[in-house]
Amino acid sequence: MMSPQNKAMPHPPAPSQATRRVAWRCLAVLASLLLLGCRASDGLPNVLYLGVEVNPDETIDANLLADTRQRLGYLEAGYRQLYPNTRFQVSLYPEQQLAWAIQRRNRAGLGPDLLLINGDMAVQLLDAGVIAPFPRTEVDLNPFDPQVLDRLRNSSGELAGLPLLVQTQLACFNRRRLPVAPATLEQLLDTSAKGHPVGLSMEAYNLFWTVGSLGAIDAIDTAAAGRQPSGAQQQAIERWLTWLQNANNQLRVTFYASHSSAEAEFQAGRLDWFPCRSSAIPRLRKTLGDGLGVAPLPGGEGGNASPINKLRVLALGTNASRSSRERALAFSCFSVNPLSQRNLTLGSQVVLPANRFVRVPVSSSATLRAMVTSTEQGSQTNTLGELIHSNDPRLDKIQTLLTTLVFGEVPPSKAGQSLVAILRNRP
Amino acid sequence: MRELLLEVLGWLGYLERPAVLLQLAVVIGLMVLRRFAARRNWLRQLRPRAYTPLALVVLAASCLLLALLGLPYGLSGQLGMLWLGWYALNLLQPLLQRRLGTETARQLDSRLLRPAYLLLAALMLISSLDSIRDLAVAPLGSVLGVPVDAGKLFNAGLITYLVLVGSGPPAAGVAWLVQRALATSDSSRKAMELMLRYTVVGLGLVGVGMHLGLNTTALIAVAGGLSVGLGFGIKEVFSNFVSGLWLLFEGSVRPGEVLLLDDDHCEVRKLGLRATLLWRDRDNAELLIPNQTFFTEATTSYTASDRMRRCQVDVGAAYHHDPHQVIALLEATALGVDTVLAEPAPKGLLLSYGDFAINYGLRFWIANPIEAPVISSAVNLEIWRAFKQQGIEIPFPQQVEYSMVWPPEQHRPNVDNH
Numbered sequence: 094m095m096s097p098q099n100k101a102m103p104h105p106p107a108p109s110q111a112t113r114r115v116a117w118r119c120l121a122v123l124a125s126l127l128l129l130g131c132r133a134s135d136g137l138p139n140v141l142y143l144g145v146e147v148n149p150d151e152t153i154d155a156n157l158l159a160d161t162r163q164r165l166g167y168l169e170a171g172y173r174q175l176y177p178n179t180r181f182q183v184s185l186y187p188e189q190q191l192a193w194a195i196q197r198r199n200r201a202g203l204g205p206d207l208l209l210i211n212g213d214m215a216v217q218l219l220d221a222g223v224i225a226p227f228p229r230t231e232v233d234l235n236p237f238d239p240q241v242l243d244r245l246r247n248s249s250g251e252l253a254g255l256p257l258l259v260q261t262q263l264a265c266f267n268r269r270r271l272p273v274a275p276a277t278l279e280q281l282l283d284t285s286a287k288g289h290p291v292g293l294s295m296e297a298y299n300l301f302w303t304v305g306s307l308g309a310i311d312a313i314d315t316a317a318a319g320r321q322p323s324g325a326q327q328q329a330i331e332r333w334l335t336w337l338q339n340a341n342n343q344l345r346v347t348f349y350a351s352h353s354s355a356e357a358e359f360q361a362g363r364l365d366w367f368p369c370r371s372s373a374i375p376r377l378r379k380t381l382g383d384g385l386g387v388a389p390l391p392g393g394e395g396g397n398a399s400p401i402n403k404l405r406v407l408a409l410g411t412n413a414s415r416s417s418r419e420r421a422l423a424f425s426c427f428s429v430n431p432l433s434q435r436n437l438t439l440g441s442q443v444v445l446p447a448n449r450f451v452r453v454p455v456s457s458s459a460t461l462r463a464m465v466t467s468t469e470q471g472s473q474t475n476t477l478g479e480l481i482h483s484n485d486p487r488l489d490k491i492q493t494l495l496t497t498l499v500f501g502e503v504p505p506s507k508a509g510q511s512l513v514a515i516l517r518n519r520p
Numbered sequence: 521m522r523e524l525l526l527e528v529l530g531w532l533g534y535l536e537r538p539a540v541l542l543q544l545a546v547v548i549g550l551m552v553l554r555r556f557a558a559r560r561n562w563l564r565q566l567r568p569r570a571y572t573p574l575a576l577v578v579l580a581a582s583c584l585l586l587a588l589l590g591l592p593y594g595l596s597g598q599l600g601m602l603w604l605g606w607y608a609l610n611l612l613q614p615l616l617q618r619r620l621g622t623e624t625a626r627q628l629d630s631r632l633l634r635p636a637y638l639l640l641a642a643l644m645l646i647s648s649l650d651s652i653r654d655l656a657v658a659p660l661g662s663v664l665g666v667p668v669d670a671g672k673l674f675n676a677g678l679i680t681y682l683v684l685v686g687s688g689p690p691a692a693g694v695a696w697l698v699q700r701a702l703a704t705s706d707s708s709r710k711a712m713e714l715m716l717r718y719t720v721v722g723l724g725l726v727g728v729g730m731h732l733g734l735n736t737t738a739l740i741a742v743a744g745g746l747s748v749g750l751g752f753g754i755k756e757v758f759s760n761f762v763s764g765l766w767l768l769f770e771g772s773v774r775p776g777e778v779l780l781l782d783d784d785h786c787e788v789r790k791l792g793l794r795a796t797l798l799w800r801d802r803d804n805a806e807l808l809i810p811n812q813t814f815f816t817e818a819t820t821s822y823t824a825s826d827r828m829r830r831c832q833v834d835v836g837a838a839y840h841h842d843p844h845q846v847i848a849l850l851e852a853t854a855l856g857v858d859t860v861l862a863e864p865a866p867k868g869l870l871l872s873y874g875d876f877a878i879n880y881g882l883r884f885w886i887a888n889p890i891e892a893p894v895i896s897s898a899v900n901l902e903i904w905r906a907f908k909q910q911g912i913e914i915p916f917p918q919q920v921e922y923s924m925v926w927p928p929e930q931h932r933p934n935v936d937n938h
Contacts (some may be wrong), residue, residue: 140533144651155657155669182530184651194651201648202539202592412592414537 138180141420143263143337144195144205144410145185148260148403150299150352150370153185165209168442172427175300179420188214188483189209195223195410204412207421208254212245212404213482215253221396225409226251232426244479245406253408255425256447258437261467262302262400265359265369266386267375274366274388278306278336281391284366285345292355293366295348295499297492298483300337301401302368305473307333308395316516317487331394334498334505334512341499348499354447368400371443371464387459389466392434401478401492402471404447524658524670531649543596546582551603552576572607576600600757609633616680631685639678664741676728683724705767711768714791718765744798756810760794762808767791769894772824773814778889780820781807785890801890822889828861829889831896835903836877838913843870846912847878854884854907859895861885877915 145161148155159185168183184205187192191214198204208215208224208466218224229252234242237256245253266274275281285291294300304310312326322330340346347364349355356373358364364468368390369377377385390398407425409418427433434446438453438461445453445464455462481487491512498508534540554575559569566574579600586593609629616625622921646652656671695713704712729739767773768791778790781798786807790797796814805923822829837846847868854866866884873879882903886895907914925931 138533140530140536142533153651153657155659155667157524160659179527180530180533182527182533182650183654185654186651187653194647197594198648199594201594201598202537202543203595203648412537412539417536424872488848513878 115320122465126427138178139176139416139420140180141183141207141424142182142205142410143184143189144208144210145183145211146191146208147185147187148211148372149188150294150296151372152353153187156196156376156379158185160372163375164441164444165436167436168424168428168433171433171436172424174355175427176420179350192218192221192223199411202412204410206410206413206417207424208408208410209257209405210254210408211483212254212406213478214257214436215406215408216245216247217410217482217484219247219251219253223327223411224253225411226253227255227409227425228422232422236429236431236450238449240475241345241404241447244404254408255429256404257407257428257467258405258434258444260403260405260444261371261464261465261471262299262390262402263276263369263371263374263463263467264366264388264390265373266366266388267359267362267364267381267384268386269384271365271386274386275391276388277391278303278393281366282340282343282346285343288345290344290345290347290363291367292358292364293346293348294352294355295350295492295496296352298401299352299368300495301474301477302390302398302470303336303393304505305331305396305399305470306343306391306393307336308334308393310396310399310473310477313516314476314480316513317477317519318520319517319519321517322513327513330421330512331509332395334508337495337499338501338505341501370403371445371460372465374443374460375441387463389463389470392470397470397473398467399473400467400471401474402468405444406447486520487515487518521660524655524660527650527655527658534649539592542588543592543599545595547579547599547603550579550582572603576604576607579603595648598644602644605637605641609637610848623769635681657838663732664734666735668732672732676732679724679728679731682815683721685694687717687720687724691720704816706776708771708774711771711791714768714775747853757794757813760811763815764791764793764796767796767811767814773822776823778822778827780822781809785822785892787890801893827886827889828885829892830864830883830884830885831892831899832881833896833899833903834871834881835900836874836879836914836916837907838915839873839878841878841912843878843880845910846878849906849910849912850903852884853901853902854882856906857884857893857895857902859886859888860899861887876917 116441143165147157151157165181165183169179173179189518191210195204195208195218208218210218215224219226226247234252241256242252246254247253264274271284275284283293289380304313307329309326309329309332312329315322315326316330341348347355347358349358352370355364355367356369356377358370359367360377369387374385374387390400392398407428409421409425413421428437429448431448431451434448434451438444438446438451442458442460445461446467453461453465454466494503494508494511494515497503498505503511528774535544553726557563558571561568562602563571563574579596583593586596588905611634613625613629615629619625620628643652646655656669656674658670660668660670660673662668678809691713694716695709698712699706699709771781773779773788773791773796775788775790779786779788779798781800784802785802786798786800788796789799789806791811795808795810796808799805800807835850837843847870850868851866855862860866861884864885866882869881869883871879871881883901884899904914906912
């Protein structure tokens with residue numbers, strides 16, 4: 094067998110003490126140079142770290158990254174004309190992980206300078222101390238709807254973020270198979286009966302637009318506020334739930350577990366109509382091209398649809414240095430000026446401006462027209478948006494209830510009572 | 521690729537933040553301080569090994585202080601945890617060596633534990649600087665028309681590394697189970713282990729190709745390119761690889777086999793992709809022989825069908841001893857050596873009548889062919905001892921030197937000269 098002496102491999106000669114000392118000194122000098130270089134004002138570009146919240150119905154992939162960069166690109170390009178030496182470093186976070194990830198980065202002093210998030214998330218993060226309040230004196234708040242601003246304030250009156258844009262919920266349809274989008278829920282079911290497959294998302298959040306069409310908004314608002322709905326309101330809730338259950342009984346109406354599944358089916362050509370988010374339009378357009386039709390969501394005998402639109406705001410991070418805070422504020426102000434807002438809207442055609450003084454040219458674009466209609470319809474859900482935040486524990490219970498209802502496990506009357514009970518039980 | 525590089529360079533912008541600089545200064549300062557303190561033994565009552573835990577305690581206290589002051593402390597805490605983990609790996613190494621043996625522990629440490637730790641550390645740090653999920657989808661370019669992003673490439677690299685490094689123990693486990701179930705030999709187990717490993721590596725590489733989204737047309741194109749490459753540049757490499765696989769399937773050269781190479785006994789230690797590692801008993805050398813050598817040249821194996829080897833030692837005895845007695849003594853002597861097999865029984869032979877002795881041969885069987893020289897030596901020693909005990913003389917030729925006188929006519933008998 095091999096002897097240990099023979100088995101031992103020859104070792105390279107150990108570096109001498111002097112060599113090591115020189116290496117360490119070189120390393121120290123290099124590190125110092127690096128630090129000095131980074132501090133130099135005219136060295137590396139000024140980096141603005143931007144954290145972006147991704148909604149649950151979207152998946153972080155190359156397409157979303159490209160879409161986000163393209164959308165922000167309209168603002169970045171304009172901003173760089175004023176501040177040429179600025180680079181934007183964008184990080185995308187799913188809604189569920191956003192608070193945790195930003196908190197973790199903040200603890201390390203590496204939090205983003207600016208966040209592009211949903212309005213209700215901004216209020217939550219401000220309450221949790223994850224973001225800094227927007228300084229009152231830095232921005233002129235007059236261009237924004239006072240009601241919108243009120244919803245962005247916490248109990249202390251601090252502003253969680255600056256409204257930037259609105260993402261709307263719309264109806265997307267395949268124009269090649271379905272020339273005209275249904276305008277009412279009745280027409281929607283007729284369309285499916287004529288052989289056009291229709292997709293609906295099981296997610297309560299994406300299904301809520303039907304509440305307005307069936308006239309149950311007031312009832313839901315009343316229950317969410319902790320009060321008992323009247324008899325008529327209770328009937329409206331049951332009417333809504335009955336419609337949902339009936340819809341699932343239709344041969345060509347399919348409820349999907351997630352919005353992204355419905356979107357994938359639509360892209361694959363297996364659906365002719367489904368409720369979509371305006372942010373998904375670029376992706377859908379890539380697949381369907383001119384065949385993509387966009388329309389407002391169908392109303393009903395109870396009124397207009399009640400889409401839940403997303404107000405996206407710019408919020409300030411807590412770790413920014415003085416200069417990066419200045420950059421963040423400058424970019425925020427730049428982003429909400431009328432010209433930038435108009436460019437943002439017209440350039441992407443998937444978002445609407447938050448600045449109320451910017452007129453959207455609805456006559457030139459059916460998509461923009463549908464989005465403006467959706468914004469008007471969405472105002473019905475403002476009260477509900479204030480009463481139920483996206484992380485409200487009642488949402489999970491409502492989700493479970495709606496799932497069992499749609500699959501016929503529970504009758505609409507009983508589901509209606511349960512829904513009211515859930516909504517009244519405020520956390 | 522450019523976007524990813526810009527993203528990584530963009531992290532340098534964090535150095536603009538005083539809180540980040542402060543945390544880095546604390547951690548780097550403590551690391552440098554520990555090194556100097558340990559080298560110059562500033563605290564004489566402490567052993568050099570105790571400086572790292574002490575530095576970690578000071579780092580933890582610094583983090584606590586930063587937290588109490590309301591300053592960010594997560595980066596220094598994270599770096600401290602990583603330092604602690606690295607220190608723990610150093611402590612783990614002697615324990616692993618005691619449990620698994622030096623070589624296995626060293627391989628486990630350098631090939632799996634430390635790379636895995638560094639990878640996790642890098643991911644942890646990156647997740648503090650950026651969103652890993654959108655970094656993963658950053659486009660890097662395209663391979664054979666298939667777009668590749670950072671996440672795909674990372675996964676492909678990780679799977680390839682794990683398959684290459686991590687397929688050994690599971691393959692060894694399965695081969696061991698099969699050996700237990702079918703009672704196969706050790707060399708068969710090792711051959712099976714290698715074949716399983718190659719299969720896993722092959723499937724893993726195909727899996728990586730599929731993960732990257734390479735289509736069959738692209739793979740055929742790659743195969744076409746490779747065939748041209750094989751024809752010119754890497755013919756020898758491929759020839760050795762195929763020879764190795766063939767030898768494994770054939771079972772003629774397997775780990776544990778004993779071969780005769782240039783009249784030396786060698787044991788096959790490892791059948792690699794390109795070459796076979798042999799161990800030569802004579803001088804404890806390890807030989808790397810290209811696989812195609814065994815494929816194209818005749819090789820003497822002592823272990824092809826069984827591991828027994830017949831050895832022979834020759835000895836001469838004086839003419840006045842009865843050959844029957846000598847042969848019986850030789851056979852009995854061989855049986856007295858522990859490492860000589862009783863069955864087949866040793867056989868003594870009268871080989872020839874020599875000039876000064878009757879030449880005998882003693883044939884005997886041994887179980888381990890690589891020990892033939894050692895056992896033959898032991899048998900020879902026993903023969904010498906037995907002959908001495910029995911008074912059997914081993915004659916040897918003697919030379920008598922005469923001083924000659926020139927011219928020969930003047931030469932007189934030698935006796936007269938002395």
